[in-house]
Amino acid sequence: MNSKVKLDDLNVHFGGTHAVKGVTIDFPANSVTAIIGPSGCGKSTVLRAINRMHDMTPGARVSGRILLDETDIYGRGVDPVAIRRRIGMVFQKPNPFPAMSIHDNVIAGYKLNGRMRRDEADEIVETSLQRVALWDEVKDRLKSNAMELSGGQQQRLCIARTIAVRPDVILMDEPASALDPISTLKIEELIEELKERYTIIIVTHNMQQAARVSDVTAFFYLGELIECDVTKKIFTTPDRKQTEDYITGRFG
Template structure:
């Protein structure tokens, strides 16, 4: 654990999230190393998505949500007063459970949507970026002939890869993934998993998943949550073969959850 904390990209310190009277996340302290994949697993309602969404302040928009404690990104608390959530979110991208390309935009415009905001947008640069991002998610060959058709015409798996391309087009440092494969078929899932493995060279990835095989396949570190608490966190291989806590073992062996 001490090694992980020294070069931690993200560190949660006594994080608590309340939704009204519901105490959804309790006193969570954990760290995610840079250029690694951290998987968050646990049964439904255990607070794993809530933890993930607090790493880029997605709860700001939820009425009645309160976040206490701190989330350090490169050692700086993103919940401090001076922190601008908009610029912070450019460093911490997010991929959602259901593929959500912008329905009123073309494939091209979807990829470039976040990038356009920085004002610098020469056509040739944008073309290059779109190609590069779509190549990166291995969607380029499938869509290069029809970049300007509506993004909703793609299949679910293609849409999700498009969403990942859109996320990396703003060049974030961290990518948060909230069950990115739960709406996809096995082949698309495999593609996204391969992609995660490649992306970790450049990005720090935190992925929430219901699928334990997936967590075992893609992650370096796994954190197990139960009822809003972090039960156990450690090397993925160790968590899945020799967990320390009884609850973790019960969950990964399928005795509850």
């Protein structure tokens, strides 16, 4: 499998805390990689490092390399804004822009980059909403405020906003943990469809979700990558005892 994102000896420090310790891992292109592990294992920290979200955190230090198609995203002269356009992120809580319509939310990323023709904008809105299977539900009320949507719809809207700028990689931090089971299944179904076009890295606390949606699973513990393998192997016959204890609910 082609690797899209590659972490090479990634370390993240917050002040005196060594949160991510020498992680080296490949995220294959057009696949879903799930990152699992107990709270505090560094999984969200790793995810955030991939689109340079620690840049603004006081006391945060990132070392090692993160390659996006051979380009070190922490390299000299690399613009973090350009990186974030190629590496989108979806958060745990749906966060549509509250003062904007559904239409404007989808196109918000584009608007930041300057004006565009209305028909062009409409086309991006329609395509993006179709890709997240929201178009049929909202096409007659695109001017409505985004906050009128249900939680599950809001999350799909946020994913539409992320893919509207045509990223290569989508990072998802617990994207379904604030949603009801049906909305969760819709998001999972969507992830399955999105991987045809994008490389997806998802952090989840829900191990069954990792087992359902991912092709590859990485298990982190105390800031270290313990094991990374195809999902079937991780959930049936993992190599490391720590992994096995965690996925079977025996972690001490």
